[in-house]
Ligand code: DX5
């Protein structure tokens with residue numbers, strides 16, 4: 001199970017301190033949301049911020065590009081210290097060259113699917129990705145409510161993974177709290193990206209631990225073992 005606090009929900013006036021808090025939290029990854037004001041109606045931060053916080057952390061950096069033209073940004077984010085770069089399947093015919101480019105930069109590849117987009121769009125790329133990211137809100141802002149209609153996509157992604165004996169992770173991003181994480185774990189998710197629930201908790205460390213316990217408790221693979 002991967003627990004990934006999303007920096008978008010941290011206090012931007014104290015990003016350095018917030019990343020140090022994430023370092024001490026027991027989290028596995030730090031999720032960094034990059035918004036270009038075009039693919040989504042919001043702007044977050046760019047490669048210089050990623051580079052600055054990279055120097056403060058050994059966490060795995062999961063960089064989520066919500067950008068219309070990621071091809072012009074991949075090299076900058078790779079050089080800034082991304083470990084994985086996520087692009088969106090909504091970019092259509094750009095997706096295949098983007099995956100190739102991310103791999104050629106020696107970074108792990110994530111592919112995200114927005115709530116209105118069919119999960120079938122991801123199918124051609126399943127054997128080329130490290131993470132399939134099911135967006136459980138319409139991207140652009142933290143603090144939104146989880147969209148339950150996305151749960152069957154997680155089940156489908158998990159079914160494909162078994163059928164084809166693939167090992168990509170299934171991530172969920174948006175509105176993940178202690179309750180929705182349980183629902184996602186039951187459906188087959190194993191990477192939990194969470195901004196508001198983790199960074200706004202009084203103790204980030206306690207919140208990460210609790211989210212991990214809940215994800216484990218609802219993991220169907222572990223339930224099989226118990227039987
Ligand atoms: C949504 C972003 C998410 C966001 C999640 O556009 O991709 O990563 O930070 O935030 P919460 O957990 O607050 O919904």
Ligand code: ZN
Pocket residue numbers: 006031032033064173193
């Ligand atoms: Zn994200």
